[in-house]
Amino acid sequence: MFVGHYGPTFAAKALQKRIPLWVLFLAVQLLDVFWSIFVILGIEKVRIVPGITATNPLDLYYMPYTHSLDGALLWAVAAGVVYSLVRRADGWGNGAIVGVAVFSHWILDLIVHRPDLPLYDNSMKVGLGLWNHPAAAFALEIGFLFGGMYLYWRRTEAVTRGGCYGMLIFGVVMIAIQAVVFFGEPPTSDRGAAITALVLYFALAGVAFWLEKKRVPQTGHRDVLLCEPAN
């Protein structure tokens, strides 16, 4: 899963406005951020096998540190604790939300991956394989993303036109990214795929950092579906 991971991001932000949006952007992809770094360093392994699923050509045969169930739980707890310690004023409740956001990655991956997600270390691999059903997998990604974005959209309002149209453009760009991931040419190398993913995760977190300054929690009773800035 790729853009669908950002559904829980926006939903969490709609739920708890104190957590920075860019933090949630990185939280839901934290397992993949470290997967990218570990693949670049040769600690975790992937090979490109076109056709291994109908949409995703990655044979993810060794990723026990980031995508095992026990590993994912540890990353989630660690992220929640680190967030709580760094932002003490937010309290442990918001740290828990960050932890749940991190763990949501594994649950959503479970739906789409072929059985390559280990329950423990590198064994007992699971995955429901929705990647083999392109239309359904694509609809799920977009459905999750736009479901979360809708909640965020309703709970916030734009202070500039950028905060309004930026959100719409972001949605379109995310659909395009998902289409390229699913239906574009397979990556030429494992490390190339990891580097591209890593750059994308931080670029999108940068967009979130910008977007959050252009939208504020909704105060009035305006129809926020209209693309009109508050000021």
Ligand SMILES: [Zn+2]
């Ligand atoms: Zn993943």
